[in-house]
Amino acid sequence: DAKTTQPPSMDCAEGRAANLPCNHSTISGNEYVYWYRQIHSQGPQYIIHGLKNNETNEMASLIITEDRKSSTLILPHATLRDTAVYYCIVRVETDSNYQLIWGAGTKLIIKP
Amino acid sequence: GAVVSQHPSRVICKSGTSVKIECRSLDFQATTMFWYRQFPKQSLMLMATSNEGSKATYEQGVEKDKFLINHASLTLSTLTVTSAHPEDSSFYICSARGGFDEKLFFGSGTQLSVL
Numbered sequence: 001d002a003k004t005t006q007p008p009s010m011d012c013a014e015g016r017a018a019n020l021p022c023n024h025s026t027i028s029g030n031e032y033v034y035w036y037r038q039i040h041s042q043g044p045q046y047i048i049h050g051l052k053n054n055e056t057n058e059m060a061s062l063i064i065t066e067d068r069k070s071s072t073l074i075l076p077h078a079t080l081r082d083t084a085v086y087y088c089i090v091r092v093e094t095d096s097n098y099q100l101i102w103g104a105g106t107k108l109i110i111k112p
Numbered sequence: 113g114a115v116v117s118q119h120p121s122r123v124i125c126k127s128g129t130s131v132k133i134e135c136r137s138l139d140f141q142a143t144t145m146f147w148y149r150q151f152p153k154q155s156l157m158l159m160a161t162s163n164e165g166s167k168a169t170y171e172q173g174v175e176k177d178k179f180l181i182n183h184a185s186l187t188l189s190t191l192t193v194t195s196a197h198p199e200d201s202s203f204y205i206c207s208a209r210g211g212f213d214e215k216l217f218f219g220s221g222t223q224l225s226v227l
Binding site: 034036041042043044045046049087097098099100102103104105 | 161209
């Protein structure tokens, strides 16, 4: 079962910041939050991940609430090429490995 | 970043034939690879976890005799769909865990169409 819930779709104007929310209220203390995106008929692309602290890289910023029950992915200046399905994922540790538990994702549409 | 190559990108086959999909990690050693399938407008569903040199671990409901996985080296895993039927038509994606930060990197996917 997915451990995350996301809105099914969002629109954002080109050039504006896109803020994508994610709820993960049942997350455990050692489980990371990952974000990937998938453009139609392609493999998912890694964006960012975090555990407790906010993270930033060249693609995006990840804001995690203090109680870790939710997070927000921020694309600071959205472009048309950012149109994709964005997945907020919890990384679950298994015996000697880990799994990414995928939710339904948010379809983000960037409009000119 | 690390690159995972998946081949072929698209295959059309007749019902009853077998199809092999290759997944290679190009610039890192992948001790673990994952195979997913994805139906249109749905999320990724994990099929199996493949560890180099050992048998794959299949998710509940995935037939191991139908979806044969071989992870013979640290850079190659293959998924063979045996005796394919139209209901096996789907988008299959592999991912590899590795690199210095152990992130998951994904292949570009294989669209399988069984006639």
